[in-house]
Amino acid sequence: MTCIKIVVKQVGKRHKRELRLAPHATIADLLRKLDQNRETIVVRRNGKIVVEEERLSDGDLIEILPIVTGG
Amino acid sequence: MLKCTFCGRRAAYNRRYAGVLLCDRCLIKSVEKRFRRAIAEHKLLSPGERVAVAVSGGKDSIAAMHLLVEHCGRKNCELVAITIDEGIKGYRDQSLPIARENAKSLGIEHYVVSFKRTFGATLDQMVRRANARKTELNPCTYCGVMRRSLLNQAARELGADKLATAHNLDDEVQAIMLNYVRADFSRLHRLGPSYPPREGFVPRIKPLREIPEKEVALYALLRGLEVHLAVCPYTGGIHTEIRDFLNRIEANHPNSKFMILRMFDRLKPQLARIVPEFEMRRCKNCGEPTSANICKSCELLKELGLRRLRKTLISPKSS
Ligand code: SF4
Ligand SMILES: [Zn+2]
Ligand SMILES: [Zn+2]
Numbered sequence: 154m155t156c157i158k159i160v161v162k163q164v165g166k167r168h169k170r171e172l173r174l175a176p177h178a179t180i181a182d183l184l185r186k187l188d189q190n191r192e193t194i195v196v197r198r199n200g201k202i203v204v205e206e207e208r209l210s211d212g213d214l215i216e217i218l219p220i221v222t223g224g
Numbered sequence: 225m226l227k228c229t230f231c232g233r234r235a236a237y238n239r240r241y242a243g244v245l246l247c248d249r250c251l252i253k254s255v256e257k258r259f260r261r262a263i264a265e266h267k268l269l270s271p272g273e274r275v276a277v278a279v280s281g282g283k284d285s286i287a288a289m290h291l292l293v294e295h296c297g298r299k300n301c302e303l304v305a306i307t308i309d310e311g312i313k314g315y316r317d318q319s320l321p322i323a324r325e326n327a328k329s330l331g332i333e334h335y336v337v338s339f340k341r342t343f344g345a346t347l348d349q350m351v352r353r354a355n356a357r358k359t360e361l362n363p364c365t366y367c368g369v370m371r372r373s374l375l376n377q378a379a380r381e382l383g384a385d386k387l388a389t390a391h392n393l394d395d396e397v398q399a400i401m402l403n404y405v406r407a408d409f410s411r412l413h414r415l416g417p418s419y420p421p422r423e424g425f426v427p428r429i430k431p432l433r434e435i436p437e438k439e440v441a442l443y444a445l446l447r448g449l450e451v452h453l454a455v456c457p458y459t460g461g462i463h464t465e466i467r468d469f470l471n472r473i474e475a476n477h478p479n480s481k482f483m484i485l486r487m488f489d490r491l492k493p494q495l496a497r498i499v500p501e502f503e504m505r506r507c508k509n510c511g512e513p514t515s516a517n518i519c520k521s522c523e524l525l526k527e528l529g530l531r532r533l534r535k536t537l538i539s540p541k542s543s
Pocket of ligand 1 (some may be wrong): 364458459
């Protein structure tokens with residue numbers, strides 16, 4: 154089984170990260186790995202807002218947008 | 225690709241507590257429906273009323289302003305917007321122009337009331353003073369107490385019948401839990417979809433109270449509204465711990481936030497029996513309504529060695 158490679162950008166942080174995940178991994182799996190709670194973020198996959206149950210594909214760009222701002 | 229339960233388009237949101245997937249259009253429609261339902265069910269607004277909406281520039285208040293403007297158009301209500309500029313560098317100075325731009329594009333009169341002009345100090349300066357004086361208070365205490373008081377006064381001066389705030393489900397449930405943790409009956413008792421009229425207070429309404437924070441954010445993003453999405457530098461402390469705790473529970477047990485809200489709404493009538501009624505007075509210092517001799521804002525200012533500089537907030541210039 155070969156891994157898939159994706160790029161993760163957390164909006165508000167500078168760096169993009171490249172991550173390797175198991176094939177068939179979902180966005181929810183990725184969020185667990187990054188210790189991100191789905192209640193507090195919105196995820197864009199290749200520019201489109203998607204649900205966390207979508208499977209990732211090799212080369213995906215995932216943006217994580219924090220929505221909890223306080224105040 | 226996962227599809228919307230209702231129309232088959234690409235899903236943008238998994239509403240786990242209801243077991244449905246929603247596309248962008250169905251999510252927008254659903255949020256608008258809930259907003260209208262909250263207004264109808266709790267009789268938040270009557271036709272012809274003048275409504276002041278508190279707008280910070282964040283996703284919740286921008287969404288609320290757009291929802292209200294459409295509602296007011298249909299129901300013949302008049303809408304004005306108020307922004308309290310607490311003076312938080314790198315945060316409020318960025319969200320304020322966004323509030324202003326949105327109000328302008330919607331053709332809404334917009335008023336800005338600043339801590340600096342009213343109290344002679346920004347929140348940042350107050351926090352430095354508080355630290356120097358070693359008070360144990362959190363910045364959010366100053367910010368919250370003074371902002372609430374200024375919003376009420378500004379809405380009253382503007383002749384508003386209602387003051388709408390953008391508190392969402394998450395905000396409300398966090399407030400319920402916080403008051404539990406602090407055993408603060410009187411504050412707990414004041415939570416709810418609206419706050420009944422009392423001398424000196426403009427009745428407050430919360431039309432987003434039954435919409436989860438994430439759905440409000442998605443509504444704003446999917447509609448392409450311009451919003452400010454940064455984190456206040458002063459967030460932290462028990463508020464953040466309670467928020468994280470609730471989000472963990474919700475992620476593992478969807479619908480928990482709604483359950484906490486429903487439970488509270490059923491308990492609320494009982495609370496009236498144990499919360500003492502208090503007489504409303506006028507603050508000896510600023511004239512604002514309070515249950516004590518001096519209002520909480522003036523008390524906090526005094527501790528910081530500050531005082532109120534302006535009695536009236538709304539001048540033609542602040543628009
Ligand atoms: S997080 Fe605290 S200091 Fe920041 S805007 Fe909210 S109440 Fe004010
Ligand atoms: Zn749909
Ligand atoms: Zn006072």
